[in-house]
Amino acid sequence: MVSYLTILEKGNWEQTIDKSRFISLVFPVKTVEEVNLGLEKARQLYPNARHYVYAYRLYEGKLEKSTDDGEPQGTGGRPVLDVLQFRELWDVLVVVIRYFGGILLGTGGLTRAYGGTARQLLDQLEVSRLVSHTIYEVEAGYNWYETLKYQYRLNNWVTGSEDFSATVKVEVFVRDEERQKFEERLAEFTEREVVCREKGSILRAESVGSRC
Structure with missing residues (x-):
């Protein structure tokens, strides 16, 4: 029997950390094509941002991927993917957008910012x-x-x-x-x-x- 957790609604949440604006978006997805559409939508909604960090997990084929999009390796996409894995969520894309505010956060600060922004968003959404x-x-x-x-x-x-x-x-x-x-x-x-x-x-x- 197939049985897995997912989120069936779109959502967004944002916070500002040391003048950098972090915005998280979630999209229900089933395929890589839908992932790409979600990423395109994120760029349309929030143009000219410095970084579009994302992670996703697809149940079909057990495919998962993350990207730091220019942030130091392991400080962006990996923390977002960790949140999805910890909650055992599949068929979900999370994008965390950063508008740089001029203050460097360091690797630890970035990890907390990206992971925390994704976590705060998912905390507000219903899981199915x-x-x-x-x-x-x-x-x-x-x-x-x-x-x-x-x-x-x-x-x-x-x-x-x-x-x-x-x-x-x-x-x-x-x-x-x-x-x-x-x-x-x-x-x-x-x-x-x-x-x-x-x-x-x-x-x-x-x-x-x-x-x-």
Whole structure:
């Protein structure tokens, strides 16, 4: 079963340290192409900055990368990537932009500034867990509709679209780890009077709040 933490919303946060302005942006991403679009957007939103430090992690292929963009090696991108790794976040791009204020911060100061600006932003955002679900279509007579809806709620099986025609067809999203339980339970309490078909799979988001 696929299951990982991510952030599904964009966000920004900034602070000023010794006259340098640090701005952090977060973008949900799935591919390197989307990463590049996010970087382009960051440069458009905040032009003429001295540095565009960034880090990202992509779940597909377990790909992760960071760059210091002209800052001393290991003082920019690495601290941002450390924040993403510590929080176990995937499919996320974080860009930290610096407008230089004329005062040198030193390697320790830069590390704290870039890592801290990324951390402050992520502290304010909701974290979601993406979990693989199997999509079922359950077809039944109208006499089963309310009973089935009750069972879905009782077992935390999420429903989707509904089609009311000669019979009732309802989409049901079931965690992959609960497939056997769902199929057995459905057959048991309906005495096999309903039709259940697999329609594919999907990653669904489940909120886990913030991870400070």
